[in-house]
Amino acid sequence: MTLLPCPVDSLFDDADALLTPIAEAKQIALCFTPVEGLVAHADQKRLYQVIANLVVNAVKFTPEGGRVDVAAELDSQSSGRLVRFSVTDNGAGMSEDHLSHIFERYWRVREANPKGTGLGLYIARGVVEAHGGTIWAESELGRGTTMYFTLPHADSLINAQG
Ligand SMILES: Nc1ncnc2c1ncn2[C@@H]1O[C@H](COP(=O)(O)OP(=O)(O)O)[C@@H](O)[C@H]1O
Ligand SMILES: [Mg+2]
Known part of the structure; x- marks a missing residue:
């Protein structure tokens, strides 16, 4: 893992270019909220992953015509030490019970998800935690899901050192 300053706006530009075709194939609007001046301290490839x-996942569990929003902001609860990313969909959502299992290895729903491995979120949690961040989800059955994760904010590290 190589930790470097990763400007969030250019990360979002790359992700927009690479992921929009996947969303468009399902007529889902994928929207990256513009951010300025946010810099994560992260391994760029793993952050992208x-x-x-x-x-x-958001596209997979959202019906055609739905919407997925990606955003990032300085995390107020950490007094600016962390950047908090979010991916929000208006798809299937999950029950409380379902939600409590999603970061487990190999755990997945099987309906309409025959190729799922149940590894994606398990790996994502490993990557986020290796950076010193946290990943969690909020969801409502039938209404949609927001996945959140935090990563160190590069500017606050520089300021703390200088
Ligand atoms: N955005 C989402 N909306 C609804 N359910 C989700 C969402 N993201 C993840 N899940 C649930 O979490 C499970 C685990 O996700 P993941 O580890 O990526 O496995 P996979 O994508 O292979 O099923 C999924 O099978 C699904 O039940
Ligand atoms: Mg997945």
């Missing part, structure tokens, strides 16, 4: 994982 996490975002891609969450967006692919």
Whole structure:
């Protein structure tokens, strides 16, 4: 893992270009909220892998015509030490019980998901936690899901050192 400053706006541009065709194939609007001046301290490839994982899940569990929003902001609860990313969909959602299992290895729903491995979120959690971040989900059955994760904010590290 190589940790470097990763500007979130260019990460979002790359993710937009690479993931929009996947969303469009299902007539899902994929929207990246513009961010300015946010810089994650992360391994760029792994950060991309996490975002891609969450967006692919959001598209998979959202019906045609739905919407997926990707955003990032300075995490207020950590007084700016962390960047908090979010991926929100208006798809199938999950019950409380379902939600409590999603980060487990090999756990997955099988209906309409024959090729799922149940590894995506398990791996995403490993990547996020290796950076010192946290990943969690909020969801409502039939209404949609928001996946959140935090990563160190590069600017606050620089300021803390200088
Ligand atoms: N955005 C989402 N909406 C609804 N359910 C989700 C969403 N993301 C993940 N899940 C649930 O979490 C399970 C685990 O996800 P994941 O580890 O990526 O496995 P897979 O995509 O192979 O099924 C999925 O099978 C699904 O039940
Ligand atoms: Mg997945």
